[in-house]
Amino acid sequence: MYRGIVLCSWLLGIALIAWRTEGLQVVSTEGARRSAVQQSPLILSDWLLEVDGSQERQLSALSAEHTLLVNFIYTRCPTVCRAQGGRFAELQRELSAAGRTDVKLLSVTIDPSRDSHERLAAFRDYHRGDSANWWMVRARDDSQLDNIKRELGVRVIDDSWGGFAHTEALHAIQDGRLVAIIDWDSLSQLESVL
């Protein structure tokens, strides 16, 4: 009897850890999210987005016509966003060369109070991006931005230097669904999405 209880307690403990880490594959919330998206795409709300200072566009309309690759930036960012801007411009050139006009790159600002459309456009120009298929986006308001961050699982925290530490990954959206979260150092995963 006692041996049975001991065995059960250890098996339960091991099962709990194995379940929580998806078989020791996932240790972070971000990892769990990527794994969940990989298994089944997440349906997103129909966000209202200000694209390049134009009128508000709905996510459903944008993502029905195009595959959207979304990243998050803020123009004051001295490090990560600048590197991402360069990579985005490079990715844009590669997609243009491959004739993929159906793919649009979206940079969403996480600091809409400071990032006007002019500043966002200047950010893109700095990286010699092309407004034809790299769109700078502001959420309509803070609650909309919170909604976008929550649904995509984007983490934004103060970096204690007056800026933000935030998710660097690319979020692939098709037909109003988040279909993949891709790291910059594993861009080969893009092929399976595109």
Next chain:
Amino acid sequence: MISVWLVIAAIAVQAFTPVAKLFESSMILHMLVQLPLLFFLGMALAKARFVSSLFRFDLNGFVCAAIVSTAIVYWMLPINLDAAIESNFHRVLKLITVPLSGVAISVAWGRLPWLFRGVLALELWAMFLRTGWLYIVADEQLCSYYLQSEQYLVGWLLCLVGLGVAGGFALWLIFGNPMSQPQAQ
């Protein structure tokens, strides 16, 4: 008996928002202050006879050892630290299971065969070193609410704690236990 209720109150107060937010505001406070504090409060609870008698059935302490091992691994994982911040269910789960593991180690220590005490002690400090190493070598932010720079610092501190525990056990093996056993039965 009053002191037992004081200990329970000290645990329960951590469920309330201001105290919870204080501990959760930094990774160092969360992992290296609150979790050990809850663990030691659990060990203090084990001194009450009615608490340790809950494990009367655990003749050789192996069930308690399973509880301790599971709880330590569980609360070292970044995904569960995030969950404890995001969900009240996980916050309460932390306030129950970490003190419970403190109770369990006190009970198990007096009952486990000496070899298994060694295994449990080894598992304890090895877990600190493993998790510390994970936090040091990870090239990304693992906890959603804590900066990578703090994660790196916590990694080193966990390794120091692991080495400290290992050194403590080594000294104990060589020179004997300077304190009385937590639970002599």
